[in-house]
Amino acid sequence: MQQTVATSDLFQRRVAEVVPKHMRQMEQAIANRDFAAFAEVTMKDSNSFHATCADTYPPIFYMNDTSRAAIRAVEAINAAAGRTVAAYTFDAGPNAVVYYLEQDAELVVGTFAPLLEGISGWKDGAKALKSSAVLDEAVAGLLKGGISRVIMTGVGGDPVKSEQHLV
Incomplete structure (x- = not known):
């Protein structure tokens, strides 16, 4: 920087x-x-x-072809929905973070499911979710070949005070 x-x-x-x-x-x-x-x-x-x-x-x-494919996938998801249901961001690296609301999980997760099945961190059972979003063949290929690990997480509950510390 x-x-x-x-x-x-x-x-x-x-x-x-x-x-x-x-x-x-x-x-x-x-x-x-x-x-x-x-x-x-x-x-x-x-x-x-x-x-x-x-x-x-x-x-x-920092971004690579797989990063740009993730952007195109989010754009395709939003176009299929006719509204913004997913967002992308990247840190100082090629790794995409995709935000979506739980109510739109079927469309968002369903788009990525056929590409990410079997990838470390991907949720089992996500393949059952279906999406109306259609990804360009090149975009799908880049995502399928370029993603090696997925971290799926969500927003938790309220903050909890802890007395645990490292020092």
């Missing part, structure tokens, strides 16, 4: 304008429990971050 700070013109705009705007939008989306707004800001912010990496000199490319 030091190289990005030093060389990316986009990074300066991101710090001054984009991140503060996205923070306000994200706070509003969460306060309103507006998943579609949350999803849009999440995806735009991820795109903005990776654009600054590409604008770095020399450029930094």
